Structure formats: structure tokens, C-alpha cells
Amino acid sequence: xxxxxxxxxxxxxxxxxxxxxxxxxxxxxxxxxxxxxxxxxxxxxxxxxxxxxxxxxxxxxxxxxxxxxxxxxxxxxxxxxxxxxxxxxxxxxxxxxxxxxxxxxxxxxx
Amino acid sequence: xxxxxxxxxxxxxxxxxxxxxxxxxxxxxxxxxxxxxxxxxxxxxxxxxxxxxxxxxxxxxxxxxxxxxxxxxxxxxxxxxxxxxxxxxxxxxxxxxxxxxxxxxxxxxxxxxxxxxxxxxxxxxxxxxxxxxxxxxxxxxxxxxxxxxxxxxxxxxxxxxxxxxxxxxxxxxxxxxxxxxxxxxxxxxxxxxxxxxxxxxxxxxxxxxxxxxxxxxxxxxxx
Numbered sequence: 001x002x003x004x005x006x007x008x009x010x011x012x013x014x015x016x017x018x019x020x021x022x023x024x025x026x027x028x029x030x031x032x033x034x035x036x037x038x039x040x041x042x043x044x045x046x047x048x049x050x051x052x053x054x055x056x057x058x059x060x061x062x063x064x065x066x067x068x069x070x071x072x073x074x075x076x077x078x079x080x081x082x083x084x085x086x087x088x089x090x091x092x093x094x095x096x097x098x099x100x101x102x103x104x105x106x107x108x109x110x
Numbered sequence: 111x112x113x114x115x116x117x118x119x120x121x122x123x124x125x126x127x128x129x130x131x132x133x134x135x136x137x138x139x140x141x142x143x144x145x146x147x148x149x150x151x152x153x154x155x156x157x158x159x160x161x162x163x164x165x166x167x168x169x170x171x172x173x174x175x176x177x178x179x180x181x182x183x184x185x186x187x188x189x190x191x192x193x194x195x196x197x198x199x200x201x202x203x204x205x206x207x208x209x210x211x212x213x214x215x216x217x218x219x220x221x222x223x224x225x226x227x228x229x230x231x232x233x234x235x236x237x238x239x240x241x242x243x244x245x246x247x248x249x250x251x252x253x254x255x256x257x258x259x260x261x262x263x264x265x266x267x268x269x270x271x272x273x274x275x276x277x278x279x280x281x282x283x284x285x286x287x288x289x290x291x292x293x294x295x296x297x298x299x300x301x302x303x304x305x306x307x308x309x310x311x312x313x314x315x316x317x318x319x320x321x322x323x324x325x326x327x328x329x330x331x332x333x
Contacts, residue, residue, distance in 0.1 A: 030199060032201075033233020036237040073208065073231060075231075075232070
């Protein structure tokens with residue numbers, strides 16, 4: 001599933017003002033672990049379609065948002081719901097772990 | 111004798127438990143009763159950086175990949191040796207190692223993770239090597255205890271023939287693959303040769319004053 005690419009410019013509209021859970025995957029071209037995790041993230045986006053919005057965010061090209069949330073390493077995943085940051089995790093995850101974490105953090109997804 | 115105090119634990123992939131232990135003013139990361147690393151012994155990890163940087167003297171904007179972070183001795187030594195145009199990508203598999211570096215060991219860390227030349231990946235360095243082609247002037251590996259490690263069979267992905275071939279692809283022409291090990295390993299020297307590297311095994315001491323146990327570092331360049 002092709003995911004929406006969020007930028008500093010549309011972060012507010014696409015993530016903060018969105019209704020329901022939004023999972024943001026911060027990645028960069030130079031981050032091999034980010035690329036390794038991407039297929040699992042994309043697959044999960046398809047499975048959770050309608051329950052949660054999963055989006056990608058290139059942290060290299062968009063430095064403002066990572067700074068705002070104190071992101072200090074990649075990959076970093078952020079879960080928002082109704083404009084609030086619910087949880088943030090740094091480090092590559094398997095699809096299973098990712099799904100568990102999203103469902104624990106945003107029970108409406110389960 | 112001052113007691114050892116466990117101040118944090120973490121699970122490494124594969125289920126191995128890492129324990130962060132404080133002893134007097136030192137920190138030790140342990141697996142079972144084995145000392146994986148200690149803040150008292152950083153000499154050979156520093157040598158991994160300085161001897162690699164010495165081999166890159168003619169490169170004005172070197173890009174290094176360091177895996178893993180450990181206690182940061184290699185990163186700090188590389189930052190001290192390299193100029194402002196250098197770039198260092200650090201890959202650390204265990205997120206808690208980074209939390210410990212920024213938390214209880216922040217005095218030792220001395221802000222090195224926030225240096226503008228550094229970018230941090232919390233993930234397996236194997237993935238970063240596999241995703242790269244002609245990207246790095248040097249790849250510095252201090253993962254586990256060396257080619258015959260303690261913690262993860264997955265490290266075979268780095269030190270096997272396949273792993274070495276991937277590292278060769280990830281290096282720029284003339285780039286250096288540097289590998290730290292707790293022990294010498296002639297079979298690994300032969301494997302590097304078989305994988306198309308010209309390799310040199312250097313013995314270094316664990317303490318920065320030139321004392322302590324002997325460790326091995328291989329410096330390999332593609333033939």
C-alpha cells in the first residue's frame with residue numbers, strides 16, 4: 001500500500017488535526033534499518049485501513065517536526081490521536097511488535 | 111570492597127538480558143557473569159577509531175559507519191580525530207544502550223550523540239550495510255565480542271562470507287573495514303582474505319594507558 005508522505009508543511013493538517021489514530025514513521029534515505037522496516041509498516045497500513053492512518057515522514061528533508069518532538073535517532077515512530085502525541089518509540093520493529101504497540105497505545109484500533 | 115549495583119536491564123534481540131551495573135564510579139554492561147563492556151576499558155575501542163581515521167587521512171569529508179555504540183569510546187575518539195566536514199552514522203541495536211548513554215552514563219557520553227556530525231540509527235548495522243553501496247569511507251564494527259561473539263548468532267550476518275561481501279559493496283573504493291575482537295582469530299583473517307580483502311590484524315591493549323588485556327582489530331581494504 002502506497003503511504004502518504006507527510007512534510008513539515010502538512011504535518012499540522014494531516015496529523016495533528018486528523019480524527020482518529022495516526023502513526024508516523026520517521027525515516028531517512030541513509031537509514032538502512034528504516035528501509036528494512038518499511039515493507040512491514042506499509043503492509044500494516046493496509047491491514048489497519050479505516051482504523052488508523054499510517055504515514056511516512058522523511059526526517060532529513062523536514063527537520064522542523066523531528067526537532068519539535070525531540071527525535072534523536074531513526075527509525076522513530078510516533079502515535080497521535082486527536083492531535084495528542086500518545087507514544088513515541090525509537091528503533092526498528094517487526095510487524096507483529098508494531099501492531100501490538102499500536103493496539104496497546106490506541107485501543108480504538110484493536 | 112564496594113558493591114556492584116544493577117541499575118537497569120534490557121533485552122537484546124534473541125532474548126539475551128543485558129545488565130547495566132554500577133561499581134564505584136564505573137559502569138559495566140554484563141551478560142550473565144560476563145563483562146561485555148566497561149567504562150574502565152575503552153582503549154581498544156578508541157584505537158578502533160583512531161587507527162581507522164589514520165587510514166583516511168587523505169579524505170577531506172570522510173563518512174564513517176560505526177556499529178554498535180556500546181559505551182561510545184569509538185564514536186568519541188573518531189569525533190576527536192575527524193574534522194568538521196566528517197559524517198558519522200552510528201547504528202546501535204539495543205535502544206536501552208542509547209537511553210543509558212543519555213541517562214546514567216551521560217558524563218561518559220559527554221554529548222557525543224548530539225554532535226552535529228553524528229546521525230543515529232537504532233537498528234541492526236547489518237541492515238544499514240545491506241542497504242548501502244559505495245557509501246562509506248570506513249565501516250567500524252564493534253558488535254558483540256567479535257567474529258566469535260557472545261550475544262547474537264545473527265552477528266554471523268556481519269562476519270560470514272556473505273556479510274563481508276555486503277560490507278565490501280557498502281564501502282567506497284579504497285575504504286576500510288575495521289573489526290574489533292576480544293580475541294585473535296586466524297580463521298577470520300583467512301576469511302577476510304577469501305572475501306577479497308587485504309587484511310591486517312593489529313593487537314591493541316584494552317586500557318588507554320597501553321595496559322590491560324590484548325584485543326584484536328582487523329583493518330581490511332578491498333583488493
